[in-house]
Amino acid sequence: MHPLGLYLTSFSYQEIEKKLRMAKSTSSDAQMLIRSLRTAYAATPTNLKIIDLYVVYAIVTAVIQVVYMGVVGSFPFNSFLSGVLSCVGTAVLAVCLRIQVNKENKEFKDLPPERAYADFILCNLVLHLVIMNFLG
């Protein structure tokens, strides 16, 4: 083969190889990312995981309600609103609880966990009282 032609093909081959390596690295990076996320998350204590599960459940319920409204129509709008907002509300309150109960959180070191749970229950009571009123 002509030497220049050889050089050209090898050059382009190197470029293609580099691109393939980058693509592989991003996908492998993504895999490493997911793996590290999973390992880091597995390290959290169980009670926090329970709270996280509760948050996920609340959000899934909210999504189901939105889809249902999309299918059926939003006639009793206040019921829809109160339903969705109650799910989002308990999710938010659970996240707040998680923040307060998390032992690694330095800001809430001297907050006794009983106080955090009591606050959470009180807020939920108020939230559900309002929801019941608004449900129609």
Next chain:
Amino acid sequence: MWWLLNSLNIPLSVETVCVFTAPIFSANAAWATYLLTKEVKGTGAGLTAAALLAMVPSYISRSVAGSYDNEAVAIFALILTFYFYVKTLNSGSLFYATLNALSYFYMVCSWGGYTFIINLIPMHVLLCIVTGRYSSRLYIAYAPLVVLGTLLASLVPVVGFNTVMTSEHFSSFLVFVIIHMVALVYYIKGILSPKMFKVAMTLAVTIGLTVCCAVIAIFIASVASSPTKGWSGRSLSLLDPTYASKYIPIIASVSEHQPPTWPLYFVDINVLAFLVPAGIIACFSPLSDASSFMILYLAISAYFSGVMVRLMLVLAPAACVMSGIALSEAFDVFTRSIKFQAGDINSESSIAQNDVSNVDSNATTDKSETVSKEPSRKNHEKEKEQEIVKKVTSKSQNGKKLLVLPQEVSAVVILLLIALGGFYVGHCVWTTATAYSAPAIVLKSYTPDGLRVFDDFREAYAWLQHNTDVDDKVASWWDYGYQITAMANRTVIVDNNTWNNTHIATVGAAVSSPEKAAWEIFNSLDVKYVLVVFGGLVGYPSDDIDKFIWMVRIAGGVFPHIREQDYLRDGRYHIDAHATPTMLNCLMYKLSYYRFVETEAEGFDKVRRTEIGNKKFELTHFEEAFTTEHWMVRIYKLKLPKNRIQGKLKNKSSSETYSSNQTRARNTRRNPWQ
């Protein structure tokens, strides 16, 4: 409250409760101001701010005993909501977050100005995130408020679904989403190593941008489809001050919605206007979340108070808090320096001031007053200080570099500050006594002969009550609606609470039209008496002729046949010989100036300072029923329609047709033989 007191067997009439509600709530507002400022700075600042709010004229104007306006309660709710927000921000407990939401609900119930809160708090959250002060307490303070607050606000019937439909609330939802994303980012940053975090960021940014663009596109499409882009008229008039005057004359005509003049700032918040900048600087020296919130609150309310006089009321608590902070800091500095100079303080902070104080004590030897005493005292102090310096040298790093001023200067300044406070108190008391205490119905003026009292309003209302039938309806401009209803006990057509623009425009059209057309409009409304207020004889400036421009504008907004240009000559309103014929023939002119030439003024209008144009005329469709002593209130009765005679006269009456927009409900039977 009346119900509660009655159930406790304290018999009070509803009127008493109404009269005293406002002062009770303003006392509560002062207490709430103390709490708020205590959270921001400390108890000293709190007490000063509460004392300032207790007397500030702007708030007193709304909460005088007897004025049963909802703003007295609303300002209390506003300050309370802000207090709970700041408290949650500082402490991070969910309990206060719940209280925050509940007091926000109270605010929604009491005033339409709650949109101020629901936009200010998201702005502050955004400010904190952008300046890097995000913390989990911010999340706890904001997120439950949004959810609970939206729910509670939807409970109030006036607001209803506006919470999720109008643009006024969208900022809270937007910041809700933003704060969740920021929280997620911080959480992931916490559990991942830095390299992984970078990878996560690149992934997230690419995905997030696409999702964001899609959402924003949908959002913009849905909002742009509504004509005013989802904002209500009131909010739009706040954001763009010229909006109301162009589109909604009725909102522009309320005198409270005009922009305030510069002197009004001084009248309403007096000395605080000078102390507020000092307070802003004092807030910056330790910049915490709470003090940044106060600065933002002050800035936004200062802008809005420049748009509308009524919103000076929202500025007042912010100004009081800032001035309270400024005053207490100033007092702190000066009293500390006096105390130090007197040798009382032996704490560690004084040791750090040694270098500074040595320099300063040399400077005071210029003062001529107590030169003989000072050097001896200062020598004694210098020896004491040097001893202390030898003992504790390591602790000198501890205290801040405090500025210790000479003793005389501090004493003089403290006396001046107290004098400033005295001026403030004096001004507040004077304003309250003259401007806000006098009942608006009985007017007084001080003439060279002594005090002259104008009791015309009550005279007119009493005449109405005694000389008309119970079912008779009275038409007047809406300013007097409540007074007529309460004191004369007669039905009115429009009053202070009418928000139906067309209704008011109908009355405006009636008084701007010629006599016959006006008679027909009033007859269709079943009106028996028309009441006008006229100040030309005694010089009462805010009478109906003065408000006439607004009547024409509001009527012109709904009825296109009333054109403002018809009443103007060279772009101004005249009532003298230069006035346009439309003006000289309209009902308001005729009713105000009927028989005016027969008075001692002989046709000279004291308010407008000209002689009137059309001096002698007769009223064809109205007759004068009553005019008060100083001609301030004039009541006219609609004349009954003339008896119709078949034949010749009927033709004449059917040919007198006026403007075509009047709905002729009667069917005029045409004579078939003519």
